[in-house]
Amino acid sequence: MGKGKNKTHEPKNGKPQRGANGHSSRQNHKRMEMKYDNSEMTKFPVKLAMWDFDHCDPKRCSGKKLERLGLIKSLRVGQKFQGVVVSPNGNGVVCPDDLEIVEQQGASVVECSWARLEEVPFNKIGGKHERLLPYLVAANQVNYGRPWRLNCVEALAACFAIVGRMDWASELLSHFSWGLGFLDLNRELLEIYQQCTDSNSVKKAEEEWLQKLEKENQERKSQSKDEDIWMMGNVNRRDNGAQSDESESEEDSDQSELESDKQSIEYDSLGNAIGIDNVKSRKMLSEGSEDEESESGEDEEPVSYDSLGNII
Numbered sequence: 001m002g003k004g005k006n007k008t009h010e011p012k013n014g015k016p017q018r019g020a021n022g023h024s025s026r027q028n029h030k031r032m033e034m035k036y037d038n039s040e041m042t043k044f045p046v047k048l049a050m051w052d053f054d055h056c057d058p059k060r061c062s063g064k065k066l067e068r069l070g071l072i073k074s075l076r077v078g079q080k081f082q083g084v085v086v087s088p089n090g091n092g093v094v095c096p097d098d099l100e101i102v103e104q105q106g107a108s109v110v111e112c113s114w115a116r117l118e119e120v121p122f123n124k125i126g127g128k129h130e131r132l133l134p135y136l137v138a139a140n141q142v143n144y145g146r147p148w149r150l151n152c153v154e155a156l157a158a159c160f161a162i163v164g165r166m167d168w169a170s171e172l173l174s175h176f177s178w179g180l181g182f183l184d185l186n187r188e189l190l191e192i193y194q195q196c197t198d199s200n201s202v203k204k205a206e207e208e209w210l211q212k213l214e215k216e217n218q219e220r221k222s223q224s225k226d227e228d229i230w231m232m233g234n235v236n237r238r239d240n241g242a243q244s245d246e247s248e249s250e251e252d253s254d255q256s257e258l259e260s261d262k263q264s265i266e267y268d269s270l271g272n273a274i275g276i277d278n279v280k281s282r283k284m285l286s287e288g289s290e291d292e293e294s295e296s297g298e299d300e301e302p303v304s305y306d307s308l309g310n311i312i
């Protein structure tokens with residue numbers, strides 16, 4: 001762990017743990033509590049706090065930036081927080097019913113790496129109101145476009161926005177060049193969550209949104225499949241169609257070969273039709289050449305197929 005407040009300190013000679021300032025953790029705890037009443041904290045209308053595990057690059061870390069701006073306070077492991085704790089360890093999701101808690105006690109986050117969550121002693125941090133965030137999409141430069149994985153300032157802003165304090169959400173995000181983009185990106189969804197009441201109703205709204213996304217995704221896929229077909233003609237008749245399985249394509253190719261051979265049926269000297277054999281032998285040849293083509297074709301131009309065997 002790095003040099004943050006919450007790096008692990010080994011007890012020496014069985015004596016109580018002491019922080020970097022030489023005070024015992026109990027004394028530090030008192031100091032931290034007192035610091036909350038410090039005038040520094042008036043920079044933001046409510047308490048903002050974080051447990052900082054120093055996992056992240058300080059230059060890119062939104063929590064550290066809020067701390068440098070004097071907007072958020074670091075908490076020590078062992079300290080609990082009275083307000084809403086926006087945490088990967090939460091049970092319910094943040095909901096409009098949390099407004100009172102947020103307005104009276106503030107909000108906090110866990111500043112750590114998503115990749116190192118298992119190192120966070122969640123049982124020694126948190127509070128009575130630990131919450132997850134419902135589906136929202138990150139707008140920060142590290143995880144842009146990624147759902148659920150918000151950074152600390154986005155998580156705090158999301159909490160404020162959901163409980164209806166868009167003013168606080170904007171104020172906090174305005175310190176980041178990309179910040180207000182988070183509210184733009186999630187505007188419609190945030191408005192939906194704001195209409196909810198308790199945690200269950202937010203979960204329900206989230207579920208409906210995800211179903212809508214899934215439906216749109218399916219529609220987009222089938223639309224692009226249709227467009228492909230119009231652009232490329234019947235893809236099952238392409239030379240490398242050997243890979244497009246299914247009886248449909250085999251039937252098609254049989255049919256087309258028969259049709260094209262109708263006029264070219266030849267007869268031997270005894271009057272036997274020999275065109276059918278020719279069709280068969282040509283088909284076998286063409287199958288052989290398809291194999292060769294598909295082998296060499298792999299190197300030249302990789303082709304992928306969807307579940308219906310269409311080239312995508």
Ligand SMILES: C[S@@+](CC[C@H](N)C(=O)[O-])C[C@H]1O[C@@H](n2cnc3c(N)ncnc32)[C@H](O)[C@@H]1O
Nearest residue numbers: 061062086087109110132133148150151152155
């Ligand atoms: C894992 S840290 C990553 C912080 C990042 N390094 C930064 O620069 O801010 C993000 C924190 O925001 C809160 N958070 C973000 N997305 C969340 C979600 N979907 N549910 C609950 N908490 C979330 C949690 O406190 C989480 O620990």
